[in-house]
Amino acid sequence: MAKEEFDLKKFVPLEEARKTFAKVFDKSTISALHRLSTKRYFKVVEYVISTGKEAHVFHAVDGAGNSRAVKVYKTGTSDFNRMNMYIDGEPRFEKVKKNKRSLVFAWTRKEFKNLLLMQKAGIACPMPVAFHENVLVMEFIGEKGKAFPPLKEKPAKDVKKAYAQAVEMLARLLFKAELVYGDFSEYNILNQKEKLILIDAGQAVLTSHPNAEEFFERDLENVARYFSKQGLEKGRQQVKEDVKALKGKV
Ligand SMILES: Nc1ncnc2c1ncn2[C@@H]1O[C@H](COP(=O)(O)OP(=O)(O)OP(=O)(O)O)[C@@H](O)[C@H]1O
Ligand SMILES: [Mg+2]
Structure with a gap:
């Protein structure tokens, strides 16, 4: 193969993709995902379903072939003031530290807990499966891999x-x-x-x-x-x- 085919600098889109990837999947997020997958809450993250302001949502499957939604909250660019408005004064989250990471982790735990309460109340919503740090695993609401x-x-x-x-x-x-x-x-x-x-x-x-x-x-x-x-x-x-x-x- 010709040498220039290996010149990565020519592949700007790849470089852009790498940057985007690195923004979502920082080291700590990768280890949170790894931990959840070693606990078998999902096996493979397959593709992105949604890229939002505060979170990315991915389609994943578990070992039995069930579809899962994996929601990864961004720890770098979220709207922390907005988050704080819904955490400050919450009796369940009084002890949360006010730094960015602690807030995002608390937010993830809060979504898990809220979904559980909603399920118990008979509200149609995704069944929460597990969470760790900024990653939430839940039931996938869709069919044939499409939300x-x-x-x-x-x-x-x-x-x-x-x-x-x-x-x-x-x-x-x-x-x-x-x-x-x-x-x-x-x-x-x-x-x-x-x-x-x-x-x-x-x-x-x-x-x-x-x-x-x-x-x-x-x-x-x-x-x-x-x-x-x-x-x-x-x-x-x-x-x-x-x-x-x-x-x-x-
Ligand atoms: N459990 C799920 N099953 C299938 N698709 C989902 C699920 N959760 C989220 N999605 C997909 O991701 C999109 C965005 O989800 P969601 O509203 O939870 O995140 P968001 O608005 O980006 O988050 P935030 O508002 O906290 O930044 C949904 O419109 C849907 O397409
Ligand atoms: Mg939303």
Whole structure:
């Protein structure tokens, strides 16, 4: 083979890819992934599903061939002020140090715990499998290796039914899990053939959090805005009443 074929400097995209790879997979993240895989929570990380501001999500498989979603929070470039807003004042995370790494690790643990509480409350969401440092392993919500699309990309055909599911989610969060989700939107709800699945639970806080009320009102506003756009004409107060009407019934 000719010598120039080995000149890496000519392959700029490869170099770019290497930089991106190094940003996500720093040494400590690689060892966190390694630890989770030696514990057999997954076997192979196969491909990237989503690259977000705060996290990358990958498709992985375990030894039995089950699909897994592996969410890797970035330790370098996340929005720490935002994270802190949902951790400061959280009774479950009082002892967390305020440095970047500790916050991201606490955030990962928080998402795991929230998903568990949501599962127990009967909310459709990914079953959490394991976490370590900034890596969370969970059930993969999709088919044939492809994640189900968020409502933002694929609105429900039956809007009334979707609204009823969203309201039931909010009621189960509030009355059963004692959580306020805090970022309820068409981006964080996957549409599994008309069944809504709530993902991305890192920011959810206990109802005893000092800002829980404010976060709850914002979630109601988001639901009202989204479903009004879909033609249902709901106001925030109406959504609130619909949620409260389910008290004792979920
Ligand atoms: N359990 C899962 N199964 C399948 N796909 C998933 C799962 N979790 C996340 N995804 C995919 O990754 C995308 C982003 O996920 P998510 O909303 O949790 O992360 P994010 O918004 O990037 O995170 P953050 O808002 O914390 O930065 C989803 O829209 C979906 O395509
Ligand atoms: Mg999200």
